[in-house]
Amino acid sequence: MSFAKKSWLAVGLALLLVFTAGCGSGASTGGSASGDQEANNEKTRVIQHAMGETKIKGTPERVVVLTNDGVDNALALGIKPVGAVKSWIGDPWYDFIKDDMKGVEVVGEEVQPNLEKIAALKPDLILGSKVRHEKIYDKLSAIAPTVYSETVGHVWKDNFKLYAKALNKEEKADQLLKEWDQKIADFQEKMGDKLDTKVSIIRFLPGLVRIHHNGFPDAIVKEAGLKRPKSQIKEEHSSEVTEERIPEMDGDVMFVLTMEEGDGKATKLKEEWMNKPLFKKLDVVKEGKVYEVNDVYWNLSGGIQGANKMLDDLEKHLAKK
Incomplete structure (x- = not known):
């Protein structure tokens, strides 16, 4: 093939590519929103x-x-x-x-x-x-x-x-977090001076008792604007307690979590401790401010659904104070 013929062939091919690209570009510009979304979803x-x-x-x-x-x-x-x-x-x-x-x-x-x-x-x-x-x-x-x-x-x-x-x-997460922030703001407005309430969090498991310090429920209590007893403010997640440390459980209100695995051991331990003379001497017990709550919402689920259910519990019980 001569040089001239090759040149004309190259030019023709280039024009064809430009024309094709132009058509594709025009179609894209007028594309639907769903098409744009589909492309975004595939990136x-x-x-x-x-x-x-x-x-x-x-x-x-x-x-x-x-x-x-x-x-x-x-x-x-x-x-x-x-x-x-x-x-x-x-x-x-x-x-x-x-x-x-x-x-x-x-x-x-x-x-x-x-x-x-x-x-x-x-x-x-x-x-x-x-x-x-x-x-x-x-x-x-x-x-x-x-x-x-x-x-x-x-x-x-x-x-x-x-x-x-x-x-x-x-986008969905942003929406849910905005709703959460509004729920926190509404809670704080309703609570007013009750935000000074010192919240004690106690958890009974099969064979052991814990005071919560820095876990999921503690984060929700803090974000809600509530306080914790000084004895319960620590960096560790929780601490296992023996009977002589019962006084550290005191607070303005106490929330009791029980991790019941179906054999009744955690429930039995809770009942034993709550009947101990030292436990009954706690101010929070004398004032009738001990509330049993769902361990799943307050500790185990650990997500935004559990957080919302826990905040509902806080509002329900603190409204009684």
Whole structure:
């Protein structure tokens, strides 16, 4: 082929490409909002988390959740997992989520997920926590993109935001957090000078008794603007107490949590302690300000749904003061 013919062929091809690109550009400019949304949903996002960064393409559809707070938060965001670890108590889910969790595969327990069951579900996202699952991160990442929170409990709001980002549900999360902030503001307005109330949080488990210091319920009490007894203000999550430390349980009000596993041991221990002479001498007991509350909402669920239910309890009981 001569040089002239080659040149004309090249020019013709270039014009064809320009024309085609122009047509494509025009169609894109007039595209629908749904088309733009679809493109946005398919883009690759980089999520920074406790183990580094993870790339996630689009909006995950087959999510496996390995923490109780992750399940609470995912459901609040409108995401039903394909698999999740068993609730701390329940068969296999907490009562308040069991309807939403119908058909969800149990993939072990929070402290010991089942890798084979997780892999069999072919997830496109796994949510876990470094404090629980650091040693199996590489194995999980080989199954699907994996995002970890640093820990659980008092950082519930940070975890909620992280999970929402990974799930591509940040807009929904912003809405729920705005509603939460308004609920806190309404609570504080209703409480007025009752915000000076010193809140004691006691938890009975099979074989041991704890005073709470810096966990999930403590974070909610603090955000609500309430106070804690001086003896209960510590950096540690909670402390196991013996009978001689009963005086440290005192406060203006006391909320009692019982982790009942179905064998009656925690309930029996609670009854024994609440009948001890030293317990009965507490001012909060004498004034009738001891309230038993749901351990799932106050401690175990650890997510935004539990937080809302706990704040409802605080308002209900403190209104009596």
